[in-house]
Amino acid sequence: MKVALGIGCDRGTPLSTLERAVDEALAMAGLQRGQVTGVGSITLKADEPGLLALAAQAGWPLHFYPATQLAEVVVPHPSETVRRHTGTPSVSEAAALLAAGTTEASALWVEKHRLRGDDGRNATVSVARVEPRAATPPLTANADPDRRFTAAEREAVQSLMQVRRDMRHFTAGAQVAEDVRARLQAALLAAPSVGLMQPLRVLRITAPALRDRLAAAVDEERMRTAQAMGSRAAEFLALKVEGVRECAELWALVLAPDDGTLFGRRTLASEMAWCSAGAAVQNLWLTARAEHLGLGWVSLFEPGDLHTLLALPAGAVPLGLLCIGPVDRFYPVPMLVQEGWRQKRPATALFAENSWDPTWCDGAASPGTLPSVSLSPCPVSFT
Numbered sequence: 001m002k003v004a005l006g007i008g009c010d011r012g013t014p015l016s017t018l019e020r021a022v023d024e025a026l027a028m029a030g031l032q033r034g035q036v037t038g039v040g041s042i043t044l045k046a047d048e049p050g051l052l053a054l055a056a057q058a059g060w061p062l063h064f065y066p067a068t069q070l071a072e073v074v075v076p077h078p079s080e081t082v083r084r085h086t087g088t089p090s091v092s093e094a095a096a097l098l099a100a101g102t103t104e105a106s107a108l109w110v111e112k113h114r115l116r117g118d119d120g121r122n123a124t125v126s127v128a129r130v131e132p133r134a135a136t137p138p139l140t141a142n143a144d145p146d147r148r149f150t151a152a153e154r155e156a157v158q159s160l161m162q163v164r165r166d167m168r169h170f171t172a173g174a175q176v177a178e179d180v181r182a183r184l185q186a187a188l189l190a191a192p193s194v195g196l197m198q199p200l201r202v203l204r205i206t207a208p209a210l211r212d213r214l215a216a217a218v219d220e221e222r223m224r225t226a227q228a229m230g231s232r233a234a235e236f237l238a239l240k241v242e243g244v245r246e247c248a249e250l251w252a253l254v255l256a257p258d259d260g261t262l263f264g265r266r267t268l269a270s271e272m273a274w275c276s277a278g279a280a281v282q283n284l285w286l287t288a289r290a291e292h293l294g295l296g297w298v299s300l301f302e303p304g305d306l307h308t309l310l311a312l313p314a315g316a317v318p319l320g321l322l323c324i325g326p327v328d329r330f331y332p333v334p335m336l337v338q339e340g341w342r343q344k345r346p347a348t349a350l351f352a353e354n355s356w357d358p359t360w361c362d363g364a365a366s367p368g369t370l371p372s373v374s375l376s377p378c379p380v381s382f383t
Ligand SMILES: Cc1cc2nc3c(=O)[nH]c(=O)nc-3n(C[C@H](O)[C@H](O)[C@H](O)COP(=O)(O)O)c2cc1C
Pocket: 164, 165, 166, 167, 168, 240, 241, 242, 297, 298, 299, 300, 333, 334, 335, 336
């Protein structure tokens, strides 16, 4: 049995009080220090000397979570006083769960052990079980194929689609719990694809140096795009178009070298592979939003740069960088609308019956040159 600890404490709590609180909490569960895999706390405590000393002395990795992320975790003992002081109703319980890689409150082994030290400083310790990694992600099993969704569930699906947003602002220093990552993975596996070819591959970027290089490649393309924007260059540069450096999770999307699937793609082979990848990302996008995580698709890069940085094989095509993670707040409308970059088309501009609506192509300005696009654009100039 492996466990993770969550610790909350007053400012200046000495090492001896923290040690006592931890040892008592472990003893309550019949556990030893050697079973602890790590310690979680709130970002506010990232410079707390006693906590840093405790972790260093025991050799425990420390994970600090922002208040917004801790506040998302449903815990048995939320506290209004703790919320007033820290911005989250729980530090130790929520941090223990996140450090254990879960948000399931049932994983708490010791919910909340409080100790007031001889010096009057308080420490709170929670202990959460670290579940062994599941071989297959949850949610894939036991789904009833004939399941009928209730009116409330249908409403939830509709509202999920309305509040899904492409996000570029992320909570710095936040993380995504392992069970949530597993649910994102399950969403990818459930996606439709042409001829069931499943062309999308995802590389989770965990090496900080690689993330930096990918961010630099995006910056370079952002400048090249601005140059190509003409009169809207300055306006474009003022927009935030990616959150590569600050998002909790960075996933590179790659279209696998073509496996030759013919079913459904004799005529539009590469387009159908791309569409399949897009459908898979939409599953991820909605799942992320349901998990209260932001997701931003970044397509500003030179494909050759990512091909090299990710050491992709011949025939593999980088499709995007997905920025995923907790956000402070979701944009109420698409950020491009919010910033006055562009308006959304109304329904009448998207749906017609039986034949093409001639008003759809009456924009009249000269087409921009879009390299790499084999479609003929409508004679409407968009930036
Ligand atoms: C394939 C694809 C690539 C995208 N690339 C970027 C990008 O590089 N930077 C960016 O800011 N938004 C990007 N977006 C997000 C769109 O700008 C966004 O979906 C659109 O403005 C509508 O906003 P919403 O998703 O919040 O409804 C991309 C979206 C898609 C589907």
